[in-house]
Amino acid sequence: MAEVQITGVNKTFGTVEVIPNLSLTVPNRSFSVLVGPSGCGKSTLLRMIAGLEEVSAGSITIGGEDVTHAEPSDRGIAMVFQSYALYPHMTVRQNIGFGLKLAKTPKAEIDARVDEAAEILQLGPLLDRKPKQLSGGQRQRVAIGRSIVRKPKVFLFDEPLSNLDAALRTQMRVELAELHSKLDATMIYVTHDQVEAMTMADQIVIMKAGIIQQVGRPMDLYNAPDNPFVAGFIGSPKMNLIEGPIAAEKGAKVLGVRPEHIDVSPDAGAWKGRLRHVEHLGSDTVAYVEAEQAGSLTVRVPGEVNMNAGDDIFMTPRAGSIHLFADDGSVTRA
Amino acid sequence: MFSWKESGRIIFLLFVSSLIVVPLLATILGGFKSNGELRVSPFGLPQEWDLQFYGEILGDAQFWRYLWNSFLISIMTVVLTLVLGSMCAYAFAQVRFFGSRFLFNYLLLGLMFPFAAAIMPLFLTVRDLGILDTPWGVVLPQVGFGLAFSIMFFRTFFAQMPEELFDAARVDGCGYIQFFWRFTLPLSTPILATIATFVFVQSWNNYLLPLIMLNDREGYTWTLGAMDYRGEYAAEWNRTLAFVSATLAPAVVFFLAAQKYIVAGLTGGAVKG
Numbered sequence: 200m201a202e203v204q205i206t207g208v209n210k211t212f213g214t215v216e217v218i219p220n221l222s223l224t225v226p227n228r229s230f231s232v233l234v235g236p237s238g239c240g241k242s243t244l245l246r247m248i249a250g251l252e253e254v255s256a257g258s259i260t261i262g263g264e265d266v267t268h269a270e271p272s273d274r275g276i277a278m279v280f281q282s283y284a285l286y287p288h289m290t291v292r293q294n295i296g297f298g299l300k301l302a303k304t305p306k307a308e309i310d311a312r313v314d315e316a317a318e319i320l321q322l323g324p325l326l327d328r329k330p331k332q333l334s335g336g337q338r339q340r341v342a343i344g345r346s347i348v349r350k351p352k353v354f355l356f357d358e359p360l361s362n363l364d365a366a367l368r369t370q371m372r373v374e375l376a377e378l379h380s381k382l383d384a385t386m387i388y389v390t391h392d393q394v395e396a397m398t399m400a401d402q403i404v405i406m407k408a409g410i411i412q413q414v415g416r417p418m419d420l421y422n423a424p425d426n427p428f429v430a431g432f433i434g435s436p437k438m439n440l441i442e443g444p445i446a447a448e449k450g451a452k453v454l455g456v457r458p459e460h461i462d463v464s465p466d467a468g469a470w471k472g473r474l475r476h477v478e479h480l481g482s483d484t485v486a487y488v489e490a491e492q493a494g495s496l497t498v499r500v501p502g503e504v505n506m507n508a509g510d511d512i513f514m515t516p517r518a519g520s521i522h523l524f525a526d527d528g529s530v531t532r533a
Numbered sequence: 534m535f536s537w538k539e540s541g542r543i544i545f546l547l548f549v550s551s552l553i554v555v556p557l558l559a560t561i562l563g564g565f566k567s568n569g570e571l572r573v574s575p576f577g578l579p580q581e582w583d584l585q586f587y588g589e590i591l592g593d594a595q596f597w598r599y600l601w602n603s604f605l606i607s608i609m610t611v612v613l614t615l616v617l618g619s620m621c622a623y624a625f626a627q628v629r630f631f632g633s634r635f636l637f638n639y640l641l642l643g644l645m646f647p648f649a650a651a652i653m654p655l656f657l658t659v660r661d662l663g664i665l666d667t668p669w670g671v672v673l674p675q676v677g678f679g680l681a682f683s684i685m686f687f688r689t690f691f692a693q694m695p696e697e698l699f700d701a702a703r704v705d706g707c708g709y710i711q712f713f714w715r716f717t718l719p720l721s722t723p724i725l726a727t728i729a730t731f732v733f734v735q736s737w738n739n740y741l742l743p744l745i746m747l748n749d750r751e752g753y754t755w756t757l758g759a760m761d762y763r764g765e766y767a768a769e770w771n772r773t774l775a776f777v778s779a780t781l782a783p784a785v786v787f788f789l790a791a792q793k794y795i796v797a798g799l800t801g802g803a804v805k806g
């Protein structure tokens with residue numbers, strides 16, 4: 200059992216309040232992803248769970264045990280850093296086994312556990328190398344190896360893939376997901392990449408300026424965002440958020456509709472507009488439209504469609520996929 | 534062939550190294566010349582290689598005693614400066630504690646303190662401590678005066694170590710003190726070697742401090758012992774030059790040994806570079 204429970208946590212650096220008052224439950228064995236724009240306090244929150252940063256107020260429990268003031272190594276957590284933070288003067292084997300060595304684990308057991316981790320991560324041939332002799336992806340695997348060897352209850356990842364190129368990032372994403380199902384541990388993963396969040400998470404936590412905006416499963420956030428911020432953050436290309444008369448007509452402050460939920464036609468529809476730019480991706484076609492009343496809109500149509508910049512088109516938002524955000528924070532869908 | 538730019542650079546480097554190499558060679562070769570020849574041609578090769586002075590000096594037990602005294606004092610100074618300086622600097626670099634800024638600035642004041650102004654109080658203190666005429670009488674003041682600059686350099690070096698390294702080590706169960714021994718020191722060989730070389734050479738060549746603190750001939754460093762070789766009636770420069778050349782060797786050996794470690798980039802691979 201390793202549910203992480205954060206209750207009423209506040210974090211203030213000097214006079215700057217980074218996290219005003221945050222409560223969150225991360226279920227046992229879940230893969231929870233913290234997302235939000237840069238500087239919103241994701242790393243700070245993760246570091247408080249790790250014990251690398253003191254909380255200013257509030258409490259944190261892991262697996263029912265209060266760890267608010269415990270040392271990082273006593274919390275049953277392991278952390279993978281954005282920069283990997285490998286120990287440069289140690290071999291891969293020593294890097295992975297270092298925590299066990301400090302915990303005075305018998306040598307034979309350290310070796311066995313390092314070998315086991317190396318097996319899972321395919322690090323076998325690299326065990327005697329130093330970090331500087333490894334590629335970025337290999338370094339990342341060593342950092343992960345260092346965390347799994349301690350058999351933690353909770354894994355903490357702070358943007359572990361952001362230093363990798365796109366292809367490697369996709370591959371590591373799959374490997375991490377597999378690792379999660381293999382290890383059956385609780386994982387908390389920080390990223391500002393919403394694709395990573397959507398593809399890996401059981402639970403997504405969206406933050407903005409230290410405040411949680413919404414917590415839920417990826418498709419729940421996609422289908423039923425609580426506010427325009429969440430609506431714009433999840434999904435790519437971004438949801439169209441329309442203000443002004445079109446929204447007011449439906450009694451809302453903001454009307455949201457996703458690019459993939461707009462039907463286009465050359466001769467009739469609810470909104471008229473002129474194509475500014477078209478991207479042909481093969482699997483879909485993404486069009487950027489300057490609409491007469493609605494302003495700039497993005498539209499995504501499946502497959503290859505013959506559209507060109509300068510053409511006039513008509514757009515109709517699909518019924519059932521329109522999000523109406525009212526002034527008082529309530530949402531209705533139509 | 535070399536381009537103009539390259540040739541210019543080579544000529545410049547040759548010129549700069551000759552500034553160092555020529556006097557050095559002249560000193561070493563001077564030990565082989567007669568006094569008369571020294572006066573006429575201080576820089577040329579000796580007409581006749583006279584091994585007498587080098588032979589006498591290297592065969593003299595007193596010379597080896599001077600050398601040993603200098604060596605002992607220098608090594609003690611180096612070890613103490615490295616140990617105290619690195620530990621002090623580590624505290625300044627890693628630990629946030631009340632008054633650390635004030636304390637650090639106070640230490641830096643030591644950089645501006647003229648050594649000559651301290652001679653009198655220093656002598657009295659050393660005398661009261663009862664370590665006059667012992668190596669400690671030279672070592673401790675040298676360490677004291679060398680600490681400010683070594684702490685400054687150590688701190689700068691420690692401060693640029695990636696912070697996530699310490700975070701990762703903490704998650705692995707490593708505390709401040711263990712981190713110092715297991716990470717900071719092993720990763721600091723370039724700065725350790727640099728400061729060691731600097732302190733060693735300074736101590737090796739120190740004249741004023743041994744002059745004040747050491748009165749017993751047996752405890753003399755080579756800088757004081759050099760007086761012995763000037764000759765009884767006239768200044769025998771060839772003998773002095775031979776002596777100086779013979780004392781250079783240990784400093785050069787120390788420097789060559791340290792040089793191997795004065796290479797940057799030891800932290801390579803810790804973080805994505």
Ligand SMILES: Nc1ncnc2c1ncn2[C@@H]1O[C@H](COP(=O)(O)OP(=O)(O)OP(=O)(O)O)[C@@H](O)[C@H]1O
Pocket residue numbers: 212215217235236237238239240241242243244391
């Ligand atoms: N040690 C510190 N002292 C003062 N302010 C800090 C400190 N650490 C972080 N902050 C501030 O706290 C805020 C949140 O920082 P944090 O690193 O948690 O953001 P983040 O969400 O991880 O951003 P990113 O996506 O860029 O990593 C930022 O405004 C940052 O300036």
Ligand SMILES: [Mg+2]
Pocket residue numbers: 241242243357
């Ligand atoms: Mg961050």
